[in-house]
Amino acid sequence: MIDETVEEIAEMQTHSSSVVAIKAARALLALGDREFPTVEEYERALERNSDALRRANPSHATLQTTQRELVSRVTESDAETVPAAQAVTEDVVAEVVDRVESAKRRAGERAAAFLEDGDTVFTYDYSSTVLEALTAAAEAGVSLSVRCAEARPRYLGRKMARTLSEFDGFDVTLVVDGAAGIFLDDCDRVMVGMDCIVEDTLYNRVGTYPVAATAADVGVPFVVVGAESKIVGGGFAFENEQRSVSEVIREPADGFAVENPAYDATPMRLVDTVVTDDAVHEY
Known part of the structure; x- marks a missing residue:
């Protein structure tokens, strides 16, 4: 096992x-x-x-x-x-x-308080804690429109979209990652999970940084949800990893290299709020 x-x-x-x-x-x-x-x-x-x-x-x-x-x-x-x-x-x-x-x-329940009836929420990747927040909102009778980015190359956003599509009162749309700039302007907030926060950097699934940067540019609040224990001090050294080339391209990559990092680093200056099981941190 x-x-x-x-x-x-x-x-x-x-x-x-x-x-x-x-x-x-x-x-x-x-x-x-x-x-x-x-x-x-x-x-x-x-x-x-x-x-x-x-x-x-x-x-x-x-x-x-x-x-x-x-x-x-x-x-x-x-x-x-x-x-x-x-x-x-x-x-x-x-x-x-x-x-x-x-x-x-508890983090999901606290984050659900940020979701109001009729809101449009943009999600990225598949975060079980964000799902807790959206589940709590649904159980409270809140109706939402949710835009789920695919989160390539593993398409984890598809899992989020499929799960949320079963919620009563939810209007769910799966969008390609590159279209975030088109849809974010009509959203009330972005809600993502976190792998961890180390000092002034949010580490999360690759693709989070461009979503945060686009949200900041169009003035949409960027909310991160996760356990307080994921906010760690400088003693923790985050290690990124390169995923398999086959996740990006099936045929041989002849004559060129393929980069497929698992995570990216988002500056905390692009984050508006971090909601944890213990507190709400405003930035």
Whole structure:
């Protein structure tokens, strides 16, 4: 299970950073089904597998922090037997999962307050926390028009559009990324998720920066939604990654190079509001 989760994270089969953190935490529970001669052997296995999970995507702040917390809390528990260490692992995983899930829910509920009946909202990529906000708005009877950008090359916006199309009172349109400048002028706000915010930079799915820049140019508020834990200090070094060329072009790239970065860096001066489970930050 752990190897499969590592591969899934590395291949970005799971898109939401909070969902990635939850799956990675739960993957470590597989060690509870194995036998270890000593507590030390169990802890080494826990550290080794946690390290593999973290290396699968170094850019996910929530993945990094939750995995480090899991390992440190288990190793510092001074469990005297392997079953006791495994029980501590189960307890810590349950606590971490609950905290991540509740943070996403609270951030979404807080962000829903920004959505008024009849608004037109522009979304980019597939953010489970933005989806929480839109779900809360729908459950409150708010009618919205939503413009979902495709988020090429993985077209994650299509998943958002399909999901939102099932909501009563929602008028959903899927638009190509390059048409953001055409549609943003008619929108009341942009709402996106975040991988993390490090000091004065928002890191998110590639393509976020041009949407933020266009929104600023036409005067549309740019709102970021995510867990407070994703706002990290300068000690965290964000690592971008290059995705497969096959996501961009199927035929051989003869005579030219292909660049396919997973994330981009948006200056926080282009962000108006960050809504988290703990607070609303205005910029």
